[in-house]
Amino acid sequence: MNKEIIAVFEKIGYDGVSIGKYNKKKVFAWGILPGEKAKIRITKKRRNFIQGELLEVLEKSSHRKKELEAHYLSCSPWQTFDYNYQIELKKNLLQEIYLKFAKTEIQLENFFPSQKKFGYRTKIEYSFMEENEKQFFAFYKRENFREKIKLIDGCKLMSEHANRIAYTVLEEINKQKIKDLKTLIIRKSQRYKDMHVSLLTWNRNQKFNFENKGLSGFSFVYSRKESPASTFDEILQERGLQYLREKILELEVKYHYTSFFQNNIELFEKALQIMRENSQTFEKIVDLYAGVGVIGLALADFGKEILSIEIDKTATEYAEANAESNDIKNFRAVNLASEKIPLEILEKTDLLILDPPRSGLHKKVIKLILKTKPKNIFYLSCNPVTQARDFSFLKEKYNAKKFYGFDFYPNTPHIEAFLHLQLKAKSL
Numbered sequence: 275m276n277k278e279i280i281a282v283f284e285k286i287g288y289d290g291v292s293i294g295k296y297n298k299k300k301v302f303a304w305g306i307l308p309g310e311k312a313k314i315r316i317t318k319k320r321r322n323f324i325q326g327e328l329l330e331v332l333e334k335s336s337h338r339k340k341e342l343e344a345h346y347l348s349c350s351p352w353q354t355f356d357y358n359y360q361i362e363l364k365k366n367l368l369q370e371i372y373l374k375f376a377k378t379e380i381q382l383e384n385f386f387p388s389q390k391k392f393g394y395r396t397k398i399e400y401s402f403m404e405e406n407e408k409q410f411f412a413f414y415k416r417e418n419f420r421e422k423i424k425l426i427d428g429c430k431l432m433s434e435h436a437n438r439i440a441y442t443v444l445e446e447i448n449k450q451k452i453k454d455l456k457t458l459i460i461r462k463s464q465r466y467k468d469m470h471v472s473l474l475t476w477n478r479n480q481k482f483n484f485e486n487k488g489l490s491g492f493s494f495v496y497s498r499k500e501s502p503a504s505t506f507d508e509i510l511q512e513r514g515l516q517y518l519r520e521k522i523l524e525l526e527v528k529y530h531y532t533s534f535f536q537n538n539i540e541l542f543e544k545a546l547q548i549m550r551e552n553s554q555t556f557e558k559i560v561d562l563y564a565g566v567g568v569i570g571l572a573l574a575d576f577g578k579e580i581l582s583i584e585i586d587k588t589a590t591e592y593a594e595a596n597a598e599s600n601d602i603k604n605f606r607a608v609n610l611a612s613e614k615i616p617l618e619i620l621e622k623t624d625l626l627i628l629d630p631p632r633s634g635l636h637k638k639v640i641k642l643i644l645k646t647k648p649k650n651i652f653y654l655s656c657n658p659v660t661q662a663r664d665f666s667f668l669k670e671k672y673n674a675k676k677f678y679g680f681d682f683y684p685n686t687p688h689i690e691a692f693l694h695l696q697l698k699a700k701s702l
Contacts, residue, residue: 290687304351307335348413350685375662385679393433402455464539465521470531491515529566533589538682556624562612567593582607613638620646628653634660651695658691671701
């Protein structure tokens with residue numbers, strides 16, 4: 275489908291996509307500011323809407339700026355939005371999201387911008403494409419898993435040093451004629467020089483001879499072709515360290531190269547400081563979806579007992595090790611899915627910490643919260659839509675005491691939100 279249309283765009287949707295109109299139909303496309311007129315190539319057409327790809331902006335907003343890389347729509351589609359304007363959009367979106375999905379007018383205490391606009395990520399994942407028997411890094415086009423865009427010099431969301439390392443690996447891949455590649459994943463520390471690279475292939479019969487120049491660790495991994503995700507199904511080769519170190523507030527922590535860890539360390543610290551400012555002495559703190567335990571550990575001096583719950587066994591082991599290395603004695607990590615915890619884990623909880631994936635809380639978790647009634651909830655979310663949806667159920671017994679926004683991912687539509695809930699007096 276190659277038909278081109280011209281549409282005027284009016285607003286930004288909850289997921290960050292631009293919304294316009296054409297012949298009374300809604301038009302969705304990325305990277306267009308409200309008030310702009312743009313030429314769009316139609317990629318999907320339905321009875322009530324059109325989905326398109328930006329070709330050219332015909333009438334520009336005063337908030338538009340020049341993109342820094344050709345593939346920006348794939349990695350950071352708000353890259354052409356003035357940064358102050360991005361912040362205003364995100365503030366407004368947060369309040370609109372809560373009004374729509376939680377039926378609540380919520381007061382935003384503050385919204386914290388990012389110090390770094392580029393080079394802030396601690397993790398990035400490059401796909402591959404082949405031309406003339408040579409491998410290149412690539413990103414998929416946004417909302418299109420059939421077409422890829424070749425990358426010339428990496429991505430500016432990652433540091434220049436990390437990109438140089440990635441292209442050193444790519445050069446060696448082409449020298450050794452390594453094929454059947456899925457992704458290359460770079461992970462780096464912000465406060466240390468640790469950097470780990472994982473190269474994923476769906477051909478387990480290959481070997482890749484790579485020296486760890488400039489890396490703390492390297493892994494060559496079999497990842498089944500049937501899965502679109504970068505799964506670590508079998509380690510074919512592994513050299514150096516299997517973990518990265520990070521300093522968070524006063525904590526020295528480690529995490530495995532396959533485990534989840536926050537991307538924007540400076541703003542994550544700000545979120546932790548906000549939590550500390552809203553804390554008091556708690557008898558019992560329970561941290562669900564806890565990862566390597568950072569939030570619970572950062573609040574350990576406020577609690578007599580800290581219980582960390584995490585489904586990933588490796589992350590749980592690192593949480594225990596992080597508590598030990600930081601000499602925190604009142605911390606215990608349990609390897610268990612949050613939706614499978616027994617009732618007694620949440621009973622008599624003074625503070626419940628929630629930091630779920632983008633899908634939000636499992637309905638079993640919400641049901642258990644409403645039954646056990648923890649006195650306070652700290653809910654950090656990378657998806658305000660699911661956070662607002664969850665609050666629509668929790669508000670039966672909880673008041674929203676404080677609400678903050680954070681720009682963990684500048685130049686993208688993603689918003690991090692922190693919600694402090696307090697049990698209503700009549701629910702005690």
